[in-house]
Amino acid sequence: xxxxxxxxxxxxxxxxxxxxxxxxxxxxxxxxxxxxxxxxxxxxxxxxxxxxxxxxxxxxxxxxxxxxxxxxxxxxxxxxxxxxxxxxxxxxxxxxxxxxxxxxxxxxxxxxxxxxxxxxxxxxxxxxxxxxxxxxxxxxxxxxxxxxxxxxxxxxxxxxxxxxxxxxxxxxxxxxxxxxxxxxxx
Amino acid sequence: xxxxxxxxxxxxxxxxxxxxxxxxxxxxxxxxxxxxxxxxxxxxxxxxxxxxxxxxxxxxxxxxxxxxxxxxxxxxxxxxxxxxxxxxxxxxxxxxxxxxxxxxxxxxxxxxxxxxxxxxxxxxxxxxxxxxxxxxxxxxxxxxxxxxxxxxxxxxxxxxxxxxxxxxxxxxxxxxxxxxxxxxxx
Numbered sequence: 001x002x003x004x005x006x007x008x009x010x011x012x013x014x015x016x017x018x019x020x021x022x023x024x025x026x027x028x029x030x031x032x033x034x035x036x037x038x039x040x041x042x043x044x045x046x047x048x049x050x051x052x053x054x055x056x057x058x059x060x061x062x063x064x065x066x067x068x069x070x071x072x073x074x075x076x077x078x079x080x081x082x083x084x085x086x087x088x089x090x091x092x093x094x095x096x097x098x099x100x101x102x103x104x105x106x107x108x109x110x111x112x113x114x115x116x117x118x119x120x121x122x123x124x125x126x127x128x129x130x131x132x133x134x135x136x137x138x139x140x141x142x143x144x145x146x147x148x149x150x151x152x153x154x155x156x157x158x159x160x161x162x163x164x165x166x167x168x169x170x171x172x173x174x175x176x177x178x179x180x181x182x183x184x185x186x
Numbered sequence: 187x188x189x190x191x192x193x194x195x196x197x198x199x200x201x202x203x204x205x206x207x208x209x210x211x212x213x214x215x216x217x218x219x220x221x222x223x224x225x226x227x228x229x230x231x232x233x234x235x236x237x238x239x240x241x242x243x244x245x246x247x248x249x250x251x252x253x254x255x256x257x258x259x260x261x262x263x264x265x266x267x268x269x270x271x272x273x274x275x276x277x278x279x280x281x282x283x284x285x286x287x288x289x290x291x292x293x294x295x296x297x298x299x300x301x302x303x304x305x306x307x308x309x310x311x312x313x314x315x316x317x318x319x320x321x322x323x324x325x326x327x328x329x330x331x332x333x334x335x336x337x338x339x340x341x342x343x344x345x346x347x348x349x350x351x352x353x354x355x356x357x358x359x360x361x362x363x364x365x366x367x368x369x370x371x372x
Contacts, residue, residue: 005305008216008223014209021207023200030194037194119191
């Protein structure tokens, strides 16, 4: 018989209280996923390089069309506050000073995965779909490809497209902005 | 491939800071086991009645020999602060106001299990063994028997005896104090 236990889950509000109480420090790389405080994997050089290339690419978008956010929290639900690698946000004059961005403000969410691709694909992406994030790009560094998820539903994204080296892809929100898979994978 | 996630584990000190920050409500039943905050199962009528029977029995041991605690926390190590159903601890003038009883203070630890028997047997008992608690009684209400664990090692208790209805058992610390299995289980 398997051991069944119920871990104490946390709300976003409790998660922030834990931070304010000094329990989670700035150096603690964690995110709140479905009420669980999850340790993020250490960022390897390949992962870091891919994020740098994404920044280089996306900062070409005019400031008036998107805020480029890197490894900052977004609030998905009452129980989920992840820190995606890169997010394009709707511009806001206060740069989201009063509250973390919510799904309707996310134009594109990008995750880079090396060791964590199963967790990202099986837990985080469906979670993004349930909360209505319109588009997610998952860079799978293990097999060198990009998975593009669109059309969110409560049961996941109904559209998944795979892009390989040599191909070009554009975000839904910026159809004229072309990203070369080769450039991002290096 | 299965999804591997690494939960953020908490120390006893962090767990107390969370309590101080008001994250757990007063009537919330949680315990810290190996760095994880676990919600304790609701206490059913049968469980409560058996704990009361045990409490009446153990209250016959003279106060000069033992302090007898019911569903109070003990400190096992840096990452575990469980709340066993009953703990018989060494007498201390301050009744452990300054610090929680640790494994050296505990003469006998008793758990009553119905729905949580697997977790108690597979996670909590080995944890008690690792921290050196000399004797654990696990009342399994599903099959109506008592498991007595003795001789703690880092790999678990090296002695486990089962007692069923009709038998008598005595704690190591009080060899003349006899407990009738029938009195507790019937």
